[in-house]
Amino acid sequence: HGKSGLKITSEDYAALKEGKEVADGVEVVPFGQPGQFKESIGEVRVEKIIVLGLKSKPTKVSIGGVEIEWQFAPGVAAKSGAEGGVASVLTIRDPAVKIVEDWSIEVTL
Secondary structure: OOOOEEEEEEOOHHHHOOOOOOEOOEOOOOOOOOOHHHHHOOOOEOOEEEEEOOOOOOOEEEEOOEEOOEEEEOOEOOOOOOOOOOEOEEEEEOOOOEOOOOEEEEEEO
């Protein structure tokens, strides 16, 4: 039986959509000079990613096939229909990716 999972990705969606209908039909207007803000934050890294409500504990969390540090606390899944309780929590610590670059984190369940 096949593996399930999810992909957490950082892409410049506004650039891909050329600023048109990025979210709920809203257009995005560029801020300042092209690349000016991006250059000013070029060395900023993602410190932590938290995912709530996974149905099960991941078997692997990786970037480009290389496993990265993560922790999982069991709880209620988002689509379980259960009332109350605490959601499951996947914490990915310091994935070592820059916020201005495209990256993809694979979560295998």
